Amino acid sequence: MIAGIDIGSTTTKAVLRDNNEIVSMIRTKALDPITSATGILGKMLFEGNIPLSRIERISITGAGSSKIDGDIFNIPTIKVDEITAIGKGGMYLSGVDDIIITNIGTGTAIIEANRNNITHIGGTGIGGGTILGLSKRMLGTADIENIVTMARGGNLHVVDLLVGDIVDSGISFLNKDSTASNFGKMLDTAGQEDIAMAIINLVYQVIGVMSVFAVKSRNKNVISFTGNGSTNEIGKKILIAIATMYEMEFNFPENPEYATALGAALI
Ligand SMILES: Nc1ncnc2c1ncn2[C@@H]1O[C@H](COP(=O)(O)OP(=O)(O)OP(=O)(O)O)[C@@H](O)[C@H]1O
Ligand SMILES: [Mg+2]
Numbered sequence: 001m002i003a004g005i006d007i008g009s010t011t012t013k014a015v016l017r018d019n020n021e022i023v024s025m026i027r028t029k030a031l032d033p034i035t036s037a038t039g040i041l042g043k044m045l046f047e048g049n050i051p052l053s054r055i056e057r058i059s060i061t062g063a064g065s066s067k068i069d070g071d072i073f074n075i076p077t078i079k080v081d082e083i084t085a086i087g088k089g090g091m092y093l094s095g096v097d098d099i100i101i102t103n104i105g106t107g108t109a110i111i112e113a114n115r116n117n118i119t120h121i122g123g124t125g126i127g128g129g130t131i132l133g134l135s136k137r138m139l140g141t142a143d144i145e146n147i148v149t150m151a152r153g154g155n156l157h158v159v160d161l162l163v164g165d166i167v168d169s170g171i172s173f174l175n176k177d178s179t180a181s182n183f184g185k186m187l188d189t190a191g192q193e194d195i196a197m198a199i200i201n202l203v204y205q206v207i208g209v210m211s212v213f214a215v216k217s218r219n220k221n222v223i224s225f226t227g228n229g230s231t232n233e234i235g236k237k238i239l240i241a242i243a244t245m246y247e248m249e250f251n252f253p254e255n256p257e258y259a260t261a262l263g264a265a266l267i
Helices: 033-048 063-067 082-094 128-139 144-152 192-217 233-245 256-265
Strands: 002-007 011-018 021-029 057-061 077-079 098-104 108-114 118-124 179-181 222-226 249-251
Touching: 002 033, 002 063, 002 082, 002 256, 011 033, 011 256, 021 033, 021 256, 033 057, 033 063, 057 082, 057 256, 082 098, 082 108, 082 118, 082 222, 082 256, 098 192, 098 256, 108 192, 118 192, 128 144, 128 192, 144 192, 144 233, 192 222, 192 233, 222 256, 233 249
Parallel strands: 002 057, 057 077, 098 222, 222 249
Antiparallel strands: 002 011, 011 021, 098 108, 108 118
8 A cells, every 4th residue: 555645834634545546535734744744644544444564655745745854664755746746636636637737725836737747837825824824813813614604794895996896897808896906995894704705715816817827828728726725615616706707617626635645645
Protein backbone atom coordinates (compact mmCIF):
# COMPACT_ATOMS: atom_id res chain seq x y z
CA MET A 1 0.00 0.00 0.00
CA ILE A 2 1.06 3.57 -0.68
CA ALA A 3 0.21 6.41 1.70
CA GLY A 4 -0.10 9.92 0.26
CA ILE A 5 0.11 12.68 2.86
CA ASP A 6 -0.57 16.34 2.08
CA ILE A 7 0.67 18.58 4.88
CA GLY A 8 -1.12 21.81 3.93
CA SER A 9 -0.88 25.22 5.58
CA THR A 10 -4.13 24.67 7.51
CA THR A 11 -5.12 21.01 7.27
CA THR A 12 -3.36 17.67 6.72
CA LYS A 13 -4.96 15.15 4.40
CA ALA A 14 -4.01 11.51 3.83
CA VAL A 15 -5.09 8.77 1.45
CA LEU A 16 -4.18 5.13 1.26
CA ARG A 17 -3.86 3.39 -2.09
CA ASP A 18 -3.87 -0.36 -2.56
CA ASN A 19 -2.90 -0.87 -6.23
CA ASN A 20 -5.71 0.86 -8.14
CA GLU A 21 -8.04 1.21 -5.23
CA ILE A 22 -8.23 4.13 -2.80
CA VAL A 23 -9.00 2.48 0.53
CA SER A 24 -8.99 5.45 2.89
CA MET A 25 -9.16 9.26 2.88
CA ILE A 26 -8.97 11.26 6.10
CA ARG A 27 -8.08 14.78 7.22
CA THR A 28 -6.97 16.51 10.40
CA LYS A 29 -5.88 19.99 11.44
CA ALA A 30 -2.26 20.84 10.65
CA LEU A 31 0.00 20.84 13.68
CA ASP A 32 3.78 20.87 13.28
CA PRO A 33 4.68 18.92 10.11
CA ILE A 34 6.09 15.81 11.81
CA THR A 35 3.16 15.47 14.20
CA SER A 36 0.78 16.03 11.30
CA ALA A 37 2.37 13.39 9.07
CA THR A 38 2.96 10.69 11.68
CA GLY A 39 -0.34 11.42 13.43
CA ILE A 40 -2.52 11.19 10.35
CA LEU A 41 -0.73 8.03 9.19
CA GLY A 42 -1.24 6.46 12.62
CA LYS A 43 -4.93 7.42 12.68
CA MET A 44 -5.52 6.04 9.20
CA LEU A 45 -3.84 2.71 10.00
CA PHE A 46 -5.50 2.42 13.41
CA GLU A 47 -8.99 3.13 12.08
CA GLY A 48 -8.52 0.79 9.11
CA ASN A 49 -6.98 -1.92 11.32
CA ILE A 50 -4.00 -2.00 8.93
CA PRO A 51 -0.52 -3.01 10.17
CA LEU A 52 2.31 -0.55 9.52
CA SER A 53 4.20 -3.36 7.74
CA ARG A 54 1.68 -3.18 4.86
CA ILE A 55 2.87 0.31 3.91
CA GLU A 56 5.48 0.03 1.16
CA ARG A 57 5.97 3.73 0.56
CA ILE A 58 4.96 7.11 1.91
CA SER A 59 4.65 10.09 -0.45
CA ILE A 60 4.55 13.43 1.31
CA THR A 61 3.63 16.75 -0.25
CA GLY A 62 2.24 20.18 0.70
CA ALA A 63 3.91 23.14 2.39
CA GLY A 64 4.83 21.20 5.55
CA SER A 65 6.61 18.40 3.69
CA SER A 66 9.63 20.64 3.17
CA LYS A 67 10.24 20.38 6.93
CA ILE A 68 10.49 16.58 6.92
CA ASP A 69 13.75 14.90 5.95
CA GLY A 70 14.38 11.19 5.76
CA ASP A 71 12.09 8.22 6.09
CA ILE A 72 9.07 8.07 8.37
CA PHE A 73 9.09 4.95 10.60
CA ASN A 74 11.81 3.44 8.37
CA ILE A 75 9.37 3.22 5.45
CA PRO A 76 10.76 4.63 2.16
CA THR A 77 9.45 8.20 2.10
CA ILE A 78 9.54 10.45 -0.95
CA LYS A 79 8.72 14.12 -1.33
CA VAL A 80 6.35 14.97 -4.17
CA ASP A 81 6.25 18.46 -5.61
CA GLU A 82 2.90 20.00 -4.59
CA ILE A 83 2.05 21.30 -8.06
CA THR A 84 2.63 17.85 -9.57
CA ALA A 85 0.47 16.30 -6.83
CA ILE A 86 -2.40 18.74 -7.45
CA GLY A 87 -2.15 18.11 -11.20
CA LYS A 88 -2.22 14.32 -10.86
CA GLY A 89 -4.93 14.34 -8.20
CA GLY A 90 -7.07 16.83 -10.13
CA MET A 91 -6.92 14.71 -13.31
CA TYR A 92 -7.79 11.59 -11.28
CA LEU A 93 -10.76 13.17 -9.49
CA SER A 94 -12.20 14.86 -12.57
CA GLY A 95 -11.56 11.93 -14.90
CA VAL A 96 -10.19 14.37 -17.49
CA ASP A 97 -6.54 14.25 -18.51
CA ASP A 98 -6.12 17.60 -20.20
CA ILE A 99 -7.37 20.21 -17.80
CA ILE A 100 -6.94 23.41 -15.81
CA ILE A 101 -7.20 22.88 -12.04
CA THR A 102 -7.81 25.64 -9.53
CA ASN A 103 -6.88 24.45 -6.04
CA ILE A 104 -8.58 26.61 -3.40
CA GLY A 105 -6.73 26.00 -0.14
CA THR A 106 -5.47 28.56 2.32
CA GLY A 107 -4.26 30.32 -0.83
CA THR A 108 -5.09 29.43 -4.44
CA ALA A 109 -2.97 27.76 -7.13
CA ILE A 110 -3.90 27.37 -10.80
CA ILE A 111 -2.37 24.44 -12.66
CA GLU A 112 -2.45 23.10 -16.20
CA ALA A 113 -2.20 19.33 -16.38
CA ASN A 114 -2.10 16.65 -19.03
CA ARG A 115 -0.53 13.20 -19.20
CA ASN A 116 2.87 14.58 -20.27
CA ASN A 117 3.11 17.85 -18.44
CA ILE A 118 2.01 19.60 -15.26
CA THR A 119 2.59 23.36 -15.17
CA HIS A 120 1.99 25.96 -12.49
CA ILE A 121 0.27 28.80 -14.34
CA GLY A 122 0.11 31.01 -11.25
CA GLY A 123 -2.34 31.80 -8.51
CA THR A 124 -3.39 34.24 -5.86
CA GLY A 125 -3.01 34.64 -2.12
CA ILE A 126 -6.79 35.07 -2.06
CA GLY A 127 -8.19 31.80 -0.69
CA GLY A 128 -9.72 30.13 2.36
CA GLY A 129 -7.22 31.90 4.60
CA THR A 130 -8.47 35.27 3.33
CA ILE A 131 -12.05 34.43 4.35
CA LEU A 132 -10.88 33.47 7.84
CA GLY A 133 -8.52 36.42 8.31
CA LEU A 134 -10.91 39.11 7.14
CA SER A 135 -13.79 37.55 9.09
CA LYS A 136 -11.74 37.39 12.27
CA ARG A 137 -11.21 41.15 12.21
CA MET A 138 -14.49 42.27 10.64
CA LEU A 139 -16.94 39.74 12.11
CA GLY A 140 -15.18 38.60 15.28
CA THR A 141 -15.10 34.95 14.17
CA ALA A 142 -12.73 32.80 12.16
CA ASP A 143 -15.01 29.77 12.26
CA ILE A 144 -15.92 28.87 8.70
CA GLU A 145 -19.27 27.32 9.68
CA ASN A 146 -20.28 30.51 11.54
CA ILE A 147 -19.17 32.68 8.66
CA VAL A 148 -21.12 30.66 6.10
CA THR A 149 -24.25 30.67 8.32
CA MET A 150 -24.00 34.45 8.69
CA ALA A 151 -23.48 34.91 4.96
CA ARG A 152 -26.70 33.04 4.12
CA GLY A 153 -28.77 36.00 5.33
CA GLY A 154 -26.49 38.62 3.79
CA ASN A 155 -27.28 41.21 1.15
CA LEU A 156 -24.43 42.16 -1.19
CA HIS A 157 -26.18 45.30 -2.42
CA VAL A 158 -25.31 47.23 0.73
CA VAL A 159 -21.59 46.40 0.61
CA ASP A 160 -20.63 46.02 -3.06
CA LEU A 161 -20.99 48.66 -5.73
CA LEU A 162 -22.94 47.12 -8.59
CA VAL A 163 -22.93 48.06 -12.24
CA GLY A 164 -26.59 49.11 -11.81
CA ASP A 165 -25.51 51.65 -9.16
CA ILE A 166 -23.38 53.58 -11.62
CA VAL A 167 -25.00 53.19 -15.06
CA ASP A 168 -28.62 52.86 -16.22
CA SER A 169 -27.97 49.83 -18.41
CA GLY A 170 -25.20 47.23 -18.41
CA ILE A 171 -21.60 47.69 -19.53
CA SER A 172 -20.35 45.38 -22.29
CA PHE A 173 -21.39 41.88 -21.18
CA LEU A 174 -21.94 42.97 -17.58
CA ASN A 175 -25.55 43.33 -16.49
CA LYS A 176 -26.87 45.61 -13.76
CA ASP A 177 -26.31 43.00 -11.03
CA SER A 178 -22.65 42.47 -11.89
CA THR A 179 -20.09 43.69 -9.37
CA ALA A 180 -18.47 47.01 -10.25
CA SER A 181 -16.41 47.16 -7.04
CA ASN A 182 -16.20 44.64 -4.20
CA PHE A 183 -16.74 46.56 -0.91
CA GLY A 184 -17.04 49.70 -3.06
CA LYS A 185 -20.35 50.83 -1.53
CA MET A 186 -20.07 49.77 2.14
CA LEU A 187 -23.14 51.53 3.52
CA ASP A 188 -23.04 52.42 7.22
CA THR A 189 -26.16 50.29 7.62
CA ALA A 190 -24.40 47.12 6.39
CA GLY A 191 -24.60 44.40 9.05
CA GLN A 192 -22.46 41.39 9.94
CA GLU A 193 -24.42 39.08 7.62
CA ASP A 194 -23.97 41.40 4.67
CA ILE A 195 -20.22 41.68 5.32
CA ALA A 196 -19.88 37.88 5.67
CA MET A 197 -21.52 37.45 2.27
CA ALA A 198 -19.35 40.18 0.75
CA ILE A 199 -16.13 38.57 2.03
CA ILE A 200 -17.06 35.20 0.53
CA ASN A 201 -18.18 36.90 -2.69
CA LEU A 202 -14.90 38.82 -2.99
CA VAL A 203 -12.81 35.67 -2.56
CA TYR A 204 -14.73 33.47 -5.02
CA GLN A 205 -15.20 36.18 -7.64
CA VAL A 206 -11.45 36.82 -7.72
CA ILE A 207 -10.69 33.10 -7.93
CA GLY A 208 -13.37 32.57 -10.58
CA VAL A 209 -12.21 35.37 -12.83
CA MET A 210 -8.55 34.38 -12.47
CA SER A 211 -9.48 30.83 -13.42
CA VAL A 212 -11.35 32.06 -16.50
CA PHE A 213 -8.35 34.09 -17.62
CA ALA A 214 -6.03 31.11 -17.03
CA VAL A 215 -8.24 28.83 -19.08
CA LYS A 216 -8.57 31.36 -21.90
CA SER A 217 -4.82 31.86 -22.00
CA ARG A 218 -4.40 28.11 -22.59
CA ASN A 219 -7.24 27.84 -25.11
CA LYS A 220 -9.28 25.48 -23.01
CA ASN A 221 -12.78 25.80 -21.61
CA VAL A 222 -13.01 23.39 -18.67
CA ILE A 223 -11.74 24.04 -15.15
CA SER A 224 -11.89 21.68 -12.18
CA PHE A 225 -11.88 23.04 -8.65
CA THR A 226 -10.09 21.23 -5.82
CA GLY A 227 -9.03 22.01 -2.23
CA ASN A 228 -11.17 22.50 0.88
CA GLY A 229 -12.25 25.93 -0.32
CA SER A 230 -14.02 24.36 -3.29
CA THR A 231 -16.50 22.62 -0.98
CA ASN A 232 -18.16 25.89 0.06
CA GLU A 233 -21.76 25.90 -1.20
CA ILE A 234 -22.03 29.70 -1.41
CA GLY A 235 -18.62 29.83 -3.07
CA LYS A 236 -19.68 27.27 -5.66
CA LYS A 237 -22.73 29.35 -6.57
CA ILE A 238 -20.54 32.41 -7.03
CA LEU A 239 -18.11 30.42 -9.21
CA ILE A 240 -21.00 29.06 -11.30
CA ALA A 241 -22.29 32.61 -11.86
CA ILE A 242 -18.82 33.57 -13.15
CA ALA A 243 -18.76 30.48 -15.38
CA THR A 244 -22.13 31.42 -16.85
CA MET A 245 -21.06 35.00 -17.43
CA TYR A 246 -17.91 33.95 -19.32
CA GLU A 247 -19.58 30.93 -21.00
CA MET A 248 -17.22 28.40 -19.46
CA GLU A 249 -17.67 25.03 -17.86
CA PHE A 250 -16.68 24.80 -14.20
CA ASN A 251 -16.36 21.31 -12.80
CA PHE A 252 -16.68 20.28 -9.13
CA PRO A 253 -15.39 16.73 -8.59
CA GLU A 254 -16.19 14.72 -5.47
CA ASN A 255 -13.67 14.60 -2.59
CA PRO A 256 -11.90 17.74 -3.86
CA GLU A 257 -10.08 18.32 -0.56
CA TYR A 258 -8.06 15.12 -1.17
CA ALA A 259 -6.74 16.02 -4.63
CA THR A 260 -3.21 16.85 -3.47
CA ALA A 261 -2.85 13.80 -1.19
CA LEU A 262 -4.28 11.56 -3.92
CA GLY A 263 -1.85 12.94 -6.46
CA ALA A 264 1.05 12.14 -4.11
CA ALA A 265 -0.24 8.59 -3.57
CA LEU A 266 -0.54 8.07 -7.33
CA ILE A 267 3.15 8.72 -7.97
N1 LIG B 1 -16.59 25.06 3.73
C1 LIG B 1 -15.55 25.85 3.50
N2 LIG B 1 -15.70 26.99 2.81
C2 LIG B 1 -14.66 27.81 2.55
N3 LIG B 1 -13.45 27.59 2.96
C3 LIG B 1 -13.26 26.47 3.65
C4 LIG B 1 -14.27 25.53 3.95
N4 LIG B 1 -13.75 24.52 4.65
C5 LIG B 1 -12.46 24.85 4.79
N5 LIG B 1 -12.19 26.01 4.19
C6 LIG B 1 -10.95 26.74 4.10
O1 LIG B 1 -10.06 25.96 3.39
C7 LIG B 1 -8.74 26.28 3.82
C8 LIG B 1 -7.99 25.00 3.93
O2 LIG B 1 -8.07 24.33 2.68
P1 LIG B 1 -7.06 23.19 2.31
O3 LIG B 1 -7.06 22.17 3.41
O4 LIG B 1 -7.34 22.75 0.94
O5 LIG B 1 -5.76 24.07 2.36
P2 LIG B 1 -4.29 23.70 2.75
O6 LIG B 1 -3.88 22.51 1.96
O7 LIG B 1 -4.18 23.58 4.25
O8 LIG B 1 -3.59 25.02 2.28
P3 LIG B 1 -2.62 25.30 1.05
O9 LIG B 1 -2.87 24.24 0.00
O10 LIG B 1 -2.96 26.68 0.58
O11 LIG B 1 -1.25 25.19 1.66
C9 LIG B 1 -8.87 27.01 5.14
O12 LIG B 1 -8.44 28.34 4.97
C10 LIG B 1 -10.35 26.97 5.44
O13 LIG B 1 -10.81 28.19 5.89
MG1 LIG C 1 -3.38 22.30 -0.03
